Amino acid sequence: MVIMKAKVNKVTIQIMRGDVYSAGTVGIAVQTNSDLELNETLLAKAGPNILRETSLIGWCDVGSAVMTGKGNLPDPIEKVLHVVGPRWGEGSERGKLAGATFECLRLAESNRLKSLALPPISTGAFGYPLENCAKTMIGQVID
Template sequence: MLSLKVDAIVNAANKYLQHGGGIAGQMVRRGGEIIQEESNKLSPIKTGEAVITSAGTLPARFVIHAVGPKMGEGTEDEKLYNAIKNSLNIANERNLKAIAIPAISTGIFGYPAERCAKVMKKAVYDFLKTKTTLEKIIVCLYEDWKYKIFLKEFT
């Protein structure tokens, strides 16, 4: 995802927007400290919310940081839906054309991939019912088994 030349990539963030490990850590190492510096000015944010920063030297123009739910905190599906929908809304407000979004919360936050696929499909389909500048929404999946789950859900 970090090498995609799109208008925005979505970073599955924590509420403090601290991008130390995983894909988020790689994002700052590749794109530069400016991403973390801009994030620091916007944090903390609530679960389900999203904010936008520049992408530094990444091929994308922007990074949209979305905070998904941790399993067990309650109303996880609603919070994930909001994180996805808010990310898409930010892209639309900026008149962006292409966005890449991962399976938010399915890593260390423990959200089941099957549920994520269903919630993401609903959020994306609901969003596409509105007038939008987005022409391309890329779902980025890092494991083959997740790809199969999302492919089944979206086809």
């Protein structure tokens, strides 16, 4: 469900409620840790090939992201961006979140992804306040 839609320069931004798997985008970003451990939902939906890809990559720094294929995820998904955001309270959270967001956008652009579902990175289990997250991530998209 689209909550808000805005056009910034050549980019259309939609704020949506739901999960990235049903967003209808060619790229999806999923939260992970530096060891690139897959969450149960992604592993169940994408299958073992995506696990093999992340195992070959091995590591991703906090504030960064890596890209894999889609495994068994349905079309139109083509790529999965595994993003490592900061845990609230670890220090330099805003800069790390900005870096993670920027890296997702850079990967999407350099791989010519026409659309990307980008969830609120580091909220939930990582404890990042949702409002702070939104300000930082939207700021990166606009820049």
